[in-house]
Amino acid sequence: xxxxxxxxxxxxxxxxxxxxxxxxxxAAGLLFLAAAPSxxxxxxxxxRATRSNVAALRDGALQGTRAYDIVHSLTxxxxxxxxxxxxxxxxxxxxxxxxxxxxxxxxxxxKVTVPHWExxxxxxxxxxxxxxxxxxxxxxxxxxxxxxGIEAEVLEVPSVQALAGLDPARVKGKIVFIDKRMERRxxxxxxxxxxxxxxxxxxxxxKLGALAVIIRSVGTDTDRTPHTGGLKYEAGVPPxxxxxxxxxxxxxxESEVKSxxxxxxxxxxxxxxxxxxxxxxxxxxxxxxxxxxxxVLLGAHLDSWPLGTGAIDDGAGxxxxxxxxxxxxxxxxxxxxxxxxxxxxxxxxxxxxGPAYARAHAAELPKHVLAGESDLGSGRVWRLxxxxxxxxLPRADELLQLLAPLGVERGDNEAEGGADLEALxxxxxxxxxxxxDATRYxxxxxxxxxxxxxxxxxxxxxxxxxxxxxxxxxxxxxxxxGRAPEAAKPRRR
Amino acid sequence: xxxxxxxxxxxxxxxxxxxxxxxxxxAAGLLFLAAAPSxxxxxxxxxRATRSNVAALRDGALQGTRAYDIVHSLTxxxxxxxxxxxxxxxxxxxxxxxxxxxxxxxxxxxKVTVPHWExxxxxxxxxxxxxxxxxxxxxxxxxxxxxxGIEAEVLEVPSVQALAGLDPARVKGKIVFIDKRMERRxxxxxxxxxxxxxxxxxxxxxKLGALAVIIRSVGTDTDRTPHTGGLKYEAGVPPxxxxxxxxxxxxxxESEVKSxxxxxxxxxxxxxxxxxxxxxxxxxxxxxxxxxxxxVLLGAHLDSWPLGTGAIDDGAGxxxxxxxxxxxxxxxxxxxxxxxxxxxxxxxxxxxxGPAYARAHAAELPKHVLAGESDLGSGRVWRLxxxxxxxxLPRADELLQLLAPLGVERGDNEAEGGADLEALxxxxxxxxxxxxDATRYxxxxxxxxxxxxxxxxxxxxxxxxxxxxxxxxxxxxxxxxGRAPEAAKPRRR
Numbered sequence: 003x004x005x006x007x008x009x010x011x012x013x014x015x016x017x018x019x020x021x022x023x024x025x026x027x028x029a030a031g032l033l034f035l036a037a038a039p040s041x042x043x044x045x046x047x048x049x050r051a052t053r054s055n056v057a058a059l060r061d062g063a064l065q066g067t068r069a070y071d072i073v074h075s076l077t078x079x080x081x082x083x084x085x086x087x088x089x090x091x092x093x094x095x096x097x098x099x100x101x102x103x104x105x106x107x108x109x110x111x112x113k114v115t116v117p118h119w120e121x122x123x124x125x126x127x128x129x130x131x132x133x134x135x136x137x138x139x140x141x142x143x144x145x146x147x148x149x150x151g152i153e154a155e156v157l158e159v160p161s162v163q164a165l166a167g168l169d170p171a172r173v174k175g176k177i178v179f180i181d182k183r184m185e186r187r188x189x190x191x192x193x194x195x196x197x198x199x200x201x202x203x204x205x206x207x208x209k210l211g212a213l214a215v216i217i218r219s220v221g222t223d224t225d226r227t228p229h230t231g232g233l234k235y236e237a238g239v240p241p242x243x244x245x246x247x248x249x250x251x252x253x254x255x256e257s258e259v260k261s262x263x264x265x266x267x268x269x270x271x272x273x274x275x276x277x278x279x280x281x282x283x284x285x286x287x288x289x290x291x292x293x294x295x296x297x298v299l300l301g302a303h304l305d306s307w308p309l310g311t312g313a314i315d316d317g318a319g320x321x322x323x324x325x326x327x328x329x330x331x332x333x334x335x336x337x338x339x340x341x342x343x344x345x346x347x348x349x350x351x352x353x354x355x356g357p358a359y360a361r362a363h364a365a366e367l368p369k370h371v372l373a374g375e376s377d378l379g380s381g382r383v384w385r386l387x388x389x390x391x392x393x394x395l396p397r398a399d400e401l402l403q404l405l406a407p408l409g410v411e412r413g414d415n416e417a418e419g420g421a422d423l424e425a426l427x428x429x430x431x432x433x434x435x436x437x438x439d440a441t442r443y444x445x446x447x448x449x450x451x452x453x454x455x456x457x458x459x460x461x462x463x464x465x466x467x468x469x470x471x472x473x474x475x476x477x478x479x480x481x482x483x484g485r486a487p488e489a490a491k492p493r494r495r
Numbered sequence: 496x497x498x499x500x501x502x503x504x505x506x507x508x509x510x511x512x513x514x515x516x517x518x519x520x521x522a523a524g525l526l527f528l529a530a531a532p533s534x535x536x537x538x539x540x541x542x543r544a545t546r547s548n549v550a551a552l553r554d555g556a557l558q559g560t561r562a563y564d565i566v567h568s569l570t571x572x573x574x575x576x577x578x579x580x581x582x583x584x585x586x587x588x589x590x591x592x593x594x595x596x597x598x599x600x601x602x603x604x605x606k607v608t609v610p611h612w613e614x615x616x617x618x619x620x621x622x623x624x625x626x627x628x629x630x631x632x633x634x635x636x637x638x639x640x641x642x643x644g645i646e647a648e649v650l651e652v653p654s655v656q657a658l659a660g661l662d663p664a665r666v667k668g669k670i671v672f673i674d675k676r677m678e679r680r681x682x683x684x685x686x687x688x689x690x691x692x693x694x695x696x697x698x699x700x701x702k703l704g705a706l707a708v709i710i711r712s713v714g715t716d717t718d719r720t721p722h723t724g725g726l727k728y729e730a731g732v733p734p735x736x737x738x739x740x741x742x743x744x745x746x747x748x749e750s751e752v753k754s755x756x757x758x759x760x761x762x763x764x765x766x767x768x769x770x771x772x773x774x775x776x777x778x779x780x781x782x783x784x785x786x787x788x789x790x791v792l793l794g795a796h797l798d799s800w801p802l803g804t805g806a807i808d809d810g811a812g813x814x815x816x817x818x819x820x821x822x823x824x825x826x827x828x829x830x831x832x833x834x835x836x837x838x839x840x841x842x843x844x845x846x847x848x849g850p851a852y853a854r855a856h857a858a859e860l861p862k863h864v865l866a867g868e869s870d871l872g873s874g875r876v877w878r879l880x881x882x883x884x885x886x887x888l889p890r891a892d893e894l895l896q897l898l899a900p901l902g903v904e905r906g907d908n909e910a911e912g913g914a915d916l917e918a919l920x921x922x923x924x925x926x927x928x929x930x931x932d933a934t935r936y937x938x939x940x941x942x943x944x945x946x947x948x949x950x951x952x953x954x955x956x957x958x959x960x961x962x963x964x965x966x967x968x969x970x971x972x973x974x975x976x977g978r979a980p981e982a983a984k985p986r987r988r
């Protein structure tokens with residue numbers, strides 16, 4: 003990337019509208035500045051430098067970044083890193099080492115207490131009418147089965163919602179099979195429609211007296227690689243073992259059920275819960291040159307599920323935000339505000355790192371001017387969503403203009419930012435969501451197939467381009483995004 | 496399919512050339528019959544009926560067949576069926592039941608003694624420099640490791656051939672990693688280039704004192720599903736354990752090796768050899784109306800590897816040849832010769848059924864006028880190859896004309912027919928190969944991912960169309976293909 007010159011400090015601070023106008027209109031954009039009546043007109047030099055920095059960060063990243071090398075390093079040198087595991091500890095060490103090597107400042111680990119659950123081995127077998135082994139994996143947090151397993155008749159339901167209408171006498175003593183198929187869509191919205199079976203199926207089936215629950219994997223693939231993911235038991239309901247069948251195995255079980263003959267199934271899970279463990283949020287900064295106390299937070303999560311090496315979930319996000327910030331840090335003159343990269347502990351198993359960060363940084367959250375998290379794999383950014391106060395919403399369009407050359411469309415103002423950012427809601431931190439193409443993400447999400455070969459380095463580069471442009475603009479420009487609305491937002495995971 | 500009328504018996508027997516001409520040229524093809532000077536001209540009715548039968552078989556199949564239902568039934572009701580296993584016995588019972596239900600005659604099981612090896616569990620772990628679990632599977636026939644596994648330094652080689660030049664001192668005491676990647680091609684020819692590492696790696700590495708061998712899977716996918724397959728030990732060389740890593744795991748191991756640090760690996764295999772078992776070739780026939788002693792043999796193999804349900808290998812082939820023959824059997828007037836479907840025992844683990852058939856039927860092999868086997872999955876037929884005597888080679892072009900509407904091209908005269916047909920070579924049985932599109936076949940071949948969802952029913956229908964057209968023509972028309980050349984042909988598996 004070419005060296006970029008920015009005048010160190012000037013009284014004029016262009017508004018987003020002005021900057022976007024400049025980027026879009028080039029020289030003609032100078033006319034646009036008349037729309038900022040309270041500011042004196044900027045010098046032509048300042049205009050050129052600001053425009054040059056955003057465009058150079060964005061377009062330079064498209065020429066190639068270190069993002070793939072970063073995720074390759076994490077997945078090779080650490081690999082699986084579920085909360086509380088040895089891999090988790092090695093991931094924290096990797097992150098500290100990597101952020102320092104890449105030139106970040108104020109690199110530190112902030113202690114987070116995390117739960118520790120081991121997935122163990124999962125074995126399943128259809129025992130009648132046609133005996134067949136199947137491939138499955140325990141759902142995150144499941145209790146184990148007895149050592150000899152659980153064998154019972156299968157009751158298939160099309161969704162967890164369908165359980166509500168059932169006579170408990172039909173469910174009692176059965177293994178409930180929740181057979182809902184996830185739809186493939188670019189925005190990944192099929193996930194939200196399907197994931198309740200995973201997260202609440204054990205509680206709902208347990209209430210009705212089921213012995214165990216097995217679900218069709220929440221995934222869009224046809225691989226023999228089951229998708230794990232967290233579940234939630236309910237207080238007062240006995241926890242029952244829960245596992246996900248791979249999609250081909252769910253097809254097989256469905257076919258046996260459709261034969262009309264009684265179907266029985268044997269499930270054995272050796273997962274277990276261990277005492278809480280210590281992990282850490284790992285933080286690195288590009289300190290702001292004028293207002294270092296004002297923070298633009300770029301997040302990703304460091305932990306992963308144990309089945310794969312956590313490449314798309316969320317090694318990709320780690321690589322994207324680290325590399326985006328690193329490139330901003332390479333500018334000859336850094337932006338006014340601080341870019342803070344937070345690599346969160348334990349997002350997957352109940353989200354420890356996000357709340358821990360919010361508690362530890364409560365005093366400075368009012369100075370968090372913007373936060374975003376990259377946690378939807380490595381697909382290209384195609385949609386910008388926000389969670390801004392209504393009065394600053396026009397600024398979303400201005401940000402959009404910075405990203406327009408990347409093919410980014412306008413989304414809504416309901417951005418959730420990322421699971422780790424939910425804890426920022428009480429402080430009304432404005433959120434940005436750079437929606438990624440999730441067409442293939444749920445083929446591999448939470449499976450053994452979450453490995454680095456699934457990532458196209460050019461896709462990561464495009465993500466780096468988008469995050470670097472947005473983060474730089476948010477950290478450099480004088481205007482901010484106010485405080486976000488208080489409305490609670492639904493969780494995706 | 497509409498009812499088809501064929502005159503029962505007539506002195507005139509059109510040549511293939513005449514028939515092909517008719518099919519291609521329509522009414523104008525009548526002129527073509529003048530090219531068969533030794534035969535009296537056929538009646539217009541005979542010409543129409545013959546043309547009608549071939550076209551109706553071919554084009555009718557494209558409208559939909561039972562082939563998918565057949566492979567769905569096999570994979571659901573039986574599933575994995577490696578030689579000697581319970582699944583193998585259930586597969587034989589399934590085949591007898593299914594052929595009878597579908598209206599075949601002379602349905603029987605012909606006893607075959609088969610080897611019996613169980614794949615057991617395979618565990619692998621890179622233990623240094625960066626510890627990570629990997630996914631692997633024992634190669635077919637491997638000896639197990641000691642219960643505690645084998646841990647040793649890894650020596651990576653780019654191919655089994657590269658072992659030849661190595662100083663045994665470099666290999667002794669190591670785990671050899673054969674890291675050759677299979678190329679994806681429509682004709683599947685990347686397999687033959689890569690498979691020697693799997694079939695001979697253990698013998699070659701064992702000769703040099705290696706403790707074990709691990710290979711990059713012989714497959715074109717990026718799934719965490721290793722590809723097993725047979726190996727051959729050599730007399731006088733101590734057998735060493737051998738396993739295949741999934742492609743993503745081979746990538747990971749390769750990355751660790753490329754770090755330049757010493758890499759160590761722990762391998763544990765619980766596979767085992769058991770006493771020989773009894774299985775069977777299952778046979779069903781559509782007896783010929785005039786020359787029932789002359790046989791057109793359509794083969795596929797009934798056994799599978801244990802990891803998947805054997806849908807593409809070779810449930811698809813079973814479904815294709817059974818359904819092609821069944822449709823011929825539905826004709827109001829069956830063809831002159833017998834169509835014999837042979838569902839072979841144990842193709843995968845050293846080919847027992849093919850030789851057993853050749854021994855049991857030695858006396859009638861001279862009356863086998865043509866043989867073909869469907870064993871390359873469910874991809875569409877795109878190439879016709881043969882193994883014919885040179886003097887009847889023009890007939891290959893005539894057959895090609897029957898298949899031209901299906902988009903089939905001309906291949907060579909080196910068809911191997913299929914592994915089970917190799918035993919027919921001494922009897923010089925003419926072979927036909929209907930080459931399938933294998934672009935995706937080796938993504939799933941010999942893996943847990945070999946399941947019925949990988950099959951598009953329309954692709955199976957196209958295969959049925961091709962086999963039904965060719966088999967009918969071979970069984971109906973007077974000319975034959977002589978006897979095949981004696982030249983030995985290389986084995987694909």
